[in-house]
Amino acid sequence: MTALKVQFKNKEGLQLAARLEKPANNTPKAYAIFAHCFTCSKNLTAIANISRALTQVGYAVLRFDFAGLGESEGDFADTNFTSNVSDLEAAADYLTKEYEAPKLLIGHSLGGTAVLVASLNIKSAEAVVTIGSPAEPQHVTHLLTTDIDEIEKEGKAEVNIGGRSFMIKKQFLDDLEQVHKHHRIEEIKRPLLILHSPIDNVVSIDNAADIYKQAFHPKSFVSLDQADHLLSNKEDSMYVGNIIASWVSRYIKTQDVTPLKTDKHLVTRTKDSFTTEIMTEQHSLIADEPQDAGGTDLGPSPYELLAASLGACTGMTLRMYADHKKWPLQEVRVHLKHEKIHAEDCKECEEDAKKIDHIERIIEIEGDLDQKQKERLLEIANKCPVHKTLNSPTKIITELREA
Numbered sequence: 001m002t003a004l005k006v007q008f009k010n011k012e013g014l015q016l017a018a019r020l021e022k023p024a025n026n027t028p029k030a031y032a033i034f035a036h037c038f039t040c041s042k043n044l045t046a047i048a049n050i051s052r053a054l055t056q057v058g059y060a061v062l063r064f065d066f067a068g069l070g071e072s073e074g075d076f077a078d079t080n081f082t083s084n085v086s087d088l089e090a091a092a093d094y095l096t097k098e099y100e101a102p103k104l105l106i107g108h109s110l111g112g113t114a115v116l117v118a119s120l121n122i123k124s125a126e127a128v129v130t131i132g133s134p135a136e137p138q139h140v141t142h143l144l145t146t147d148i149d150e151i152e153k154e155g156k157a158e159v160n161i162g163g164r165s166f167m168i169k170k171q172f173l174d175d176l177e178q179v180h181k182h183h184r185i186e187e188i189k190r191p192l193l194i195l196h197s198p199i200d201n202v203v204s205i206d207n208a209a210d211i212y213k214q215a216f217h218p219k220s221f222v223s224l225d226q227a228d229h230l231l232s233n234k235e236d237s238m239y240v241g242n243i244i245a246s247w248v249s250r251y252i253k254t255q256d257v258t259p260l261k262t263d264k265h266l267v268t269r270t271k272d273s274f275t276t277e278i279m280t281e282q283h284s285l286i287a288d289e290p291q292d293a294g295g296t297d298l299g300p301s302p303y304e305l306l307a308a309s310l311g312a313c314t315g316m317t318l319r320m321y322a323d324h325k326k327w328p329l330q331e332v333r334v335h336l337k338h339e340k341i342h343a344e345d346c347k348e349c350e351e352d353a354k355k356i357d358h359i360e361r362i363i364e365i366e367g368d369l370d371q372k373q374k375e376r377l378l379e380i381a382n383k384c385p386v387h388k389t390l391n392s393p394t395k396i397i398t399e400l401r402e403a
Helices: 047-057 081-098 112-119 137-144 148-154 170-181 206-212 234-248 302-325 371-381 385-391
Strands: 001-008 014-023 031-036 058-066 104-108 127-131 156-161 164-169 192-196 219-223 269-272 277-278 285-287 330-340 355-367
Touching: 014 047, 014 081, 031 047, 031 112, 047 104, 047 285, 058 081, 058 170, 081 112, 112 137, 127 234, 137 164, 148 269, 148 385, 170 330, 170 385, 192 206, 192 355, 234 330, 302 330, 302 355, 302 371, 302 385, 355 371
Parallel strands: 031 058, 031 104, 104 127, 127 192, 192 219
Antiparallel strands: 001 014, 014 058, 156 164, 269 277, 277 285, 330 355
């Protein structure tokens, strides 16, 4: 995905720091806003994984730091829940002015509650998603039980939430009370996806039940099983991202996919890690390296993709040939292994080359085929186009181009 550092001002004139992440072809089919949790920032790994899942299916995602948090201007002590909602609306205004009005709103924890409230004023939003979110803004007071008396008495208190210290003023509590009086989930009337973990010890699962009960259909609930509140495990945040990406395709009207903007056949993009996006004219996937090689294991390695290309081409070639001959071939399974082997017996190798590439391919076929047909299929497998490419001299012409 393409990640741009952007800034926009909220209604108080404070500069809010944000990241706008686009799909690899730089042509989003729709825009989304992600509101993070109360004690998080836009740079939380879980948020990055969820955003990546959405950019993979063509969405652009704007995630930002609320006023007083992360890299945004302001003093958190002077903010409240209403100002967070206002920041969301400012984010929507920014997208509308500079790019395109957002169609999807996603919120994590109290950010999800803010999204529920803000969606009433962000008319362009066609779908809403909450992740581990309280049903009511007042839920945050449950995290301040030992500090509320001091806040009421002194007008403010330094509290610890999620391992971070914050100055909370009485105006924050007063604002929650006012929002509570006017908060009506049933007024949203947009497709709603609720994701929540049954073992969430920060925001209990009962909140998801309350949101679901109040909301109108279409509404969906997905249990996050053993996930913690911050989605600390990579697998959990990736699962959430994939669920949202799949769910939203049913409810949001998007533009037709713009053809890939390249004079070649595909584009890859690698940024600050081994994780690499691959986009062809109509499809996208991720390549990566395993963790023991310094990667994050979000996708197959380049050599795995190379071997997979041979396997896929082999299967397709045999399928095509058997269909042409009207042979009863039911299924083809191709097992592959790529490795480097010592090349002492390789007379054609360069003098400084010590190893050559070796791909082992085992083909399993199912179907009522006689021995001659099986032997013919083995011959045809060696004629698949990718096989021929790998066995032929390949010239790679490389040039450097300014972005």
